[in-house]
Every structure is written in structure tokens, then in C-alpha cells.
Amino acid sequence: MLFKDVIGQPEIRQHLLDIAKREKIPHAQLFMSQPGSGALALALAFTQYVVCVNKQDNDSCGVCSACIKAQKMIHPDIHYTYPIIAKRPSPHPSLSTDYIQEWREAITQNPYINELEWLQNIGAENKQGNITADEARNILSGLKLTTFEAEYKIQIIWMAEALSREGNILLKLLEEPPEKTILILIAENQEEILPTILSRCQLVKINKIDDASIAQALLKKGVPQSETTHIAYLADGNFNEALKLMDSETHGNTRLLTQWLDFSVNLKAGELLRWTEETGKMGRENIKSFLEYSTHIFREALMLLHIKEYSPRLAHDELTLASRINRFLNYEKLSDILQLINKKHYEIERNVSPKMVLMDMSLKVRKILKK
Ligand SMILES: [Zn+2]
Known part of the structure; x- marks a missing residue:
């Protein structure tokens, strides 16, 4: 080498x-x-x-x-x-x-x-x-x-x-x-x-390896530039983790989060139920990773909302998602959602049934949105 x-x-x-x-x-x-x-x-x-x-x-x-x-x-x-x-x-x-x-x-x-x-x-x-x-x-x-x-x-x-x-x-x-x-x-x-x-x-x-070097290495591996930054961010200095993320996680998670918000905000009850069923079957580790990913997106949205000229650690489609979030959420609601996700992450770790956790999370998020 x-x-x-x-x-x-x-x-x-x-x-x-x-x-x-x-x-x-x-x-x-x-x-x-x-x-x-x-x-x-x-x-x-x-x-x-x-x-x-x-x-x-x-x-x-x-x-x-x-x-x-x-x-x-x-x-x-x-x-x-x-x-x-x-x-x-x-x-x-x-x-x-x-x-x-x-x-x-x-x-x-x-x-x-x-x-x-x-x-x-x-x-x-x-x-x-x-x-x-x-x-x-x-x-x-x-x-x-x-x-x-x-x-x-x-x-x-x-x-x-x-x-x-x-x-x-x-x-x-x-x-x-x-x-x-x-x-x-x-x-x-x-x-x-x-x-x-x-x-x-x-x-x-x-x-740990610095984020910029990981992003650069991913770019060399053919990952689109728009995605290298957030994979590097999530990998947190671990290149082996970055390789794994590169393969799967983020794409799936962006889609899952977009659906969850769409179904919750627009009161699509049937779709939300199906989403909960399907996502509940992903396995604890994947659900944890989805919740961590969601925290990352909401946090970045929060930063974007409050810090002028903030350069977010987001890929192109995530940036679109974060701007959409900011259109219907204010600071208070964003913080409530972050707390909610954090609590649900804890429950998943504590072996509460994933389906229950996700269902409860969806119901609570609607309450937050209605406030
Ligand atoms: Zn030589």
C-alpha cells in the first residue's frame, strides 16, 4: 500500500x-x-x-x-x-x-x-x-x-x-x-x-480521520459529491463505517423520513399505518440508524433556520427536505420533535416493540404539528 x-x-x-x-x-x-x-x-x-x-x-x-x-x-x-x-x-x-x-x-x-x-x-x-x-x-x-x-x-x-x-x-x-x-x-x-x-x-x-479526507476518498470511489459530505459526517472519522453507509443506509433513510413527514403532516392515516408496519420490520439496529439520521436532518434544519450563512452537512435531496421542514416548523416545534425522536431512540434501545414506538412517534408528531 x-x-x-x-x-x-x-x-x-x-x-x-x-x-x-x-x-x-x-x-x-x-x-x-x-x-x-x-x-x-x-x-x-x-x-x-x-x-x-x-x-x-x-x-x-x-x-x-x-x-x-x-x-x-x-x-x-x-x-x-x-x-x-x-x-x-x-x-x-x-x-x-x-x-x-x-x-x-x-x-x-x-x-x-x-x-x-x-x-x-x-x-x-x-x-x-x-x-x-x-x-x-x-x-x-x-x-x-x-x-x-x-x-x-x-x-x-x-x-x-x-x-x-x-x-x-x-x-x-x-x-x-x-x-x-x-x-x-x-x-x-x-x-x-x-x-x-x-x-x-x-x-x-x-x-479519527477528518471528515474532508473521508469525503474526498468517497469521491474517488465514485460517490456523487452531493452525498460525500453527509456520509463523512455520519461516519464520524471511521472509514469502514463510511463504506457501509455508502452502500445502503442514507438513501433508504432519506426516503423513509420524507415519507414519514409527508404522511404525518398531510394526515394520510392509511399510508402512515402501512409505513409503521413496514418500518417496524426493519430490525432494531436499522431503526436506530433511521432515528439517528432523522435527528441529524432536523438538527441541520434547525441550524439553517437560525444561523445566517450556515453551511449544512447535507446532500442535495436532504437540503430540499430540510428547507421543506423549515417551511412548516418553527424553532419550538423542531426542538420538540428532536426530543421526541431522542426518546424513541431510547425506547428502541430498551427493547420496546418497534411498531409501538414508531406508531406512538407518529401520533405525537401530529400533536406537535397541530400546536
Ligand atoms: Zn519500491
Whole structure:
């Protein structure tokens, strides 16, 4: 992966380039990351830069044989450890490389993938992924060998939380690292990393990606410019989430909200009933997401109403919707609706029947409108 393909994170990119160029690479780094913020993408770009034989000032060359191998994740000096479930019948020992083919495919397709999606990819269903003691020992012995092609031997450990107790096996490695080895641990929950490991790694904090970079990346993926801003806004710094939103959610939600308002405002009782039935079947998570989305639209409408020259985080059709809302709602009614939706969101979380919640919400919104 090239640095230029990493989304946002200019400071971390610069930091990683700097330490590689000055050959001041710490033996062990812990990338402590917000979900979907690109820790693995950064690690891939960094390790490719380290092995590239024709380094450019700000990126790998992308064409030398080391780069090609790194891109295909087949470089003999770059190793990957990630959570797995034991294969059935289980080979002994049970190692991350049991799933190397799946790993290469999944990560090539989306380096922002989360652990759950990865585990689903390898058929884990409800089982928890593990980094086994065998895998930890394998890392130890692997890093002791001399390199094949590169100057450094590199080990990436993705979702290092999955090491749990087996992490202690790596302590010796962290205390007395062999010459020319680079260890990169990637994690999202600092509390789940053994303190003994934490204290021996150089911590690299990876924050959320900024909205503008996410929007730009979506644009490159062919998302219309009118939609990139609100997807980025909803994704809140998580590019994996942005990819999911890109696929489905927003389109459906804009339609649902437009219908709900139309049926409620214009007293179309039969349609409203049908809407409640259908929407009630969407499942709790989808309904929550619809309510969150509606909150976002009403809040933006409220801002538009009250702040001169406010530039809203809305796509074209949403802007139309927000202006329509503002035509029949004033500040007081908008705040009441926001409170109402918030309360309904809470009830959905509390397992109240979705149909009841949506029906009650529709009845109450009519009262607010009539005020
Ligand atoms: Zn290269």
C-alpha cells in the first residue's frame, strides 16, 4: 500500500516517513487506533516504504519488486498475525497463516475492515477470534531468522488485544529484540493490552480521520459529491463505517423520513399505518440508524433556520427536505420533535416493540404539528 492511498492522517504519515528515512525505527511500536481510522493501512504503507528499494521522498516507488511483493502481501520479510478461529479439523499448531489466503484477499479489498467482519469472512460466526500461544511462539522464532531480501524483518500484529495472556510469550522479544527487527502492534482498546507490553512499545496514537479526507476518498470511489459530505459526517472519522453507509443506509433513510413527514403532516392515516408496519420490520439496529439520521436532518434544519450563512452537512435531496421542514416548523416545534425522536431512540434501545414506538412517534408528531 502506498502512503498516498492512506486516507487522511497527514501527521502520522509524516512521522512514519521521518523515522524510516532517518533509520530511527523503534523495535516495537503500538498503533493505538480509533476504529476505522486506518492503523492497518498506515502499517502497510510504512512497511512497504521500509522494504522499498527505490524510496521516494514522500512514498514508496510502488514498482520495484519489493513494493510489488509488499502490495500482494507476499514479501518474505513481512509477516502478519491476526485473530483466527481454529480450523476444523484443527491443524497443529493453529496459526494465523492457516488463513493467509483469506487475509490477503480481505485486506487487499479493504484495509479498513474491522475485526468482526474479518472473523465473519473466515466463518467464525459467533466464535471469538484468538491469537494463539502457538502463533506467539511462531512470531518469536520467525523474527530470529535472518532476512531474505530486506534489511529488516517485520512483524505486524493486528488486533493485538486478541493476544490476551499469550502476550507474555512476546515479552522477551520486546525486552531484547533481535537486530533489525520491527514489530508493529495494532490495537483499539488500550486497557486490553498487557501493561508489560504497553510499557515496552513506542505508542503511536491514531485519531479519527477528518471528515474532508473521508469525503474526498468517497469521491474517488465514485460517490456523487452531493452525498460525500453527509456520509463523512455520519461516519464520524471511521472509514469502514463510511463504506457501509455508502452502500445502503442514507438513501433508504432519506426516503423513509420524507415519507414519514409527508404522511404525518398531510394526515394520510392509511399510508402512515402501512409505513409503521413496514418500518417496524426493519430490525432494531436499522431503526436506530433511521432515528439517528432523522435527528441529524432536523438538527441541520434547525441550524439553517437560525444561523445566517450556515453551511449544512447535507446532500442535495436532504437540503430540499430540510428547507421543506423549515417551511412548516418553527424553532419550538423542531426542538420538540428532536426530543421526541431522542426518546424513541431510547425506547428502541430498551427493547420496546418497534411498531409501538414508531406508531406512538407518529401520533405525537401530529400533536406537535397541530400546536
Ligand atoms: Zn519500491
